Amino acid sequence: MSASRPLPPAVSAAMSRRDFLARAASGTVVAAMGGGMLWVLSDRLTREAKAMSLADGRPRLPPGQRVLEALRPMGGVPGSPSPADVKIKVYGEVEKPFELDWNGLLAEPQTELELDVHCVTGWSLLGAAWKGVRVSHLAEKAGLKKTARHVVFEGAHGYTANVLLAEALAPDVLVAHRHAGKPLARPHGSPVRAVVPGLYFWKSTKWLTGIKFVARDEPGYWETRGYHNHADPWKEERYA
Ligand SMILES: Nc1nc2c(c(=O)[nH]1)N[C@H]1C(S)=C(S)[C@@H](COP(=O)(O)O)O[C@H]1N2
Ligand SMILES: [Mo]
Numbered sequence: 001m002s003a004s005r006p007l008p009p010a011v012s013a014a015m016s017r018r019d020f021l022a023r024a025a026s027g028t029v030v031a032a033m034g035g036g037m038l039w040v041l042s043d044r045l046t047r048e049a050k051a052m053s054l055a056d057g058r059p060r061l062p063p064g065q066r067v068l069e070a071l072r073p074m075g076g077v078p079g080s081p082s083p084a085d086v087k088i089k090v091y092g093e094v095e096k097p098f099e100l101d102w103n104g105l106l107a108e109p110q111t112e113l114e115l116d117v118h119c120v121t122g123w124s125l126l127g128a129a130w131k132g133v134r135v136s137h138l139a140e141k142a143g144l145k146k147t148a149r150h151v152v153f154e155g156a157h158g159y160t161a162n163v164l165l166a167e168a169l170a171p172d173v174l175v176a177h178r179h180a181g182k183p184l185a186r187p188h189g190s191p192v193r194a195v196v197p198g199l200y201f202w203k204s205t206k207w208l209t210g211i212k213f214v215a216r217d218e219p220g221y222w223e224t225r226g227y228h229n230h231a232d233p234w235k236e237e238r239y240a
Contacts (some may be wrong), residue, residue, distance in 0.1 A: 041055060041123060042064045051127055060116065062233035063125060068123040072181065073187030079156025080206030083191045090176065092213035095143030102191065105177065108133040113172055115197040117204065118233040130195050132176035136169040138211060147215045153194040153203070154210035160220035161203040163196055165213070172197050200231040200238070
């Protein structure tokens with residue numbers, strides 16, 4: 001929606017005319033509504049990101065993406081919100097499978113990173129803080145077998161997402177419990193989610209219950225429903 005077009009009534013109710021004009025003047029546009037909330041894509045942030053490159057030369061913003069100002073909840077069936085119910089199985093092609101509860105997760109070495117995430121629906125959130133434990137650390141702790149080739153991130157109610165082992169072991173792949181300086185919000189996977197910033201965001205399983213290392217690939221929830229098995233945003237691997 002362009003900033004110069006009149007707003008639908010529900011949108012004008014959610015954002016005052018003054019706020020809207022200020023946003024329009026600063027180069028942001030109203031993007032979408034969901035659950036009575038307004039999500040704002042920023043033309044200015046999108047322009048700025050388009051001028052940036054990653055260390056390896058790829059553009060910072062993958063093709064076909066626009067920059068969102070804050071994380072947008074994309075749905076899914078939540079698991080228990082209680083830290084007391086956290087139980088993350090680390091298992092499969094490993095010598096020493098184990099389970100992490102909430103205190104166990106917090107007792108592992110913590111990593112804080114500013115990451116970019118890219119949703120297949122076309123929004124990206126750049127440089128927000130995420131805190132948690134590296135998947136590579138958990139793999140090492142479990143004694144990864146040479147037979148492991150893929151990782152399945154398992155969530156509540158049977159949600160799964162598959163990631164190539166080498167990509168899951170990248171240093172920016174986290175089992176995260178904090179975002180933007182706060183505990184994860186409920187719609188974003190509280191208490192614990194995976195964050196796999198190199199791939200479209202559906203790979204980042206919320207309400208995480210398991211990390212399964214497998215020898216043979218196991219396409220997950222969206223990968224068996226028409227989405228690309230790999231999901232590289234820079235190759236626009238959106239749909240199969
Ligand atoms: N357990 C679980 N994890 C999930 C999903 C889900 O439905 N269930 N949806 C995925 C999809 S499609 C996206 S785009 C992201 C959205 O994360 P967000 O709601 O924090 O933006 O979570 C992913 N992780
Ligand atoms: Mo999604």
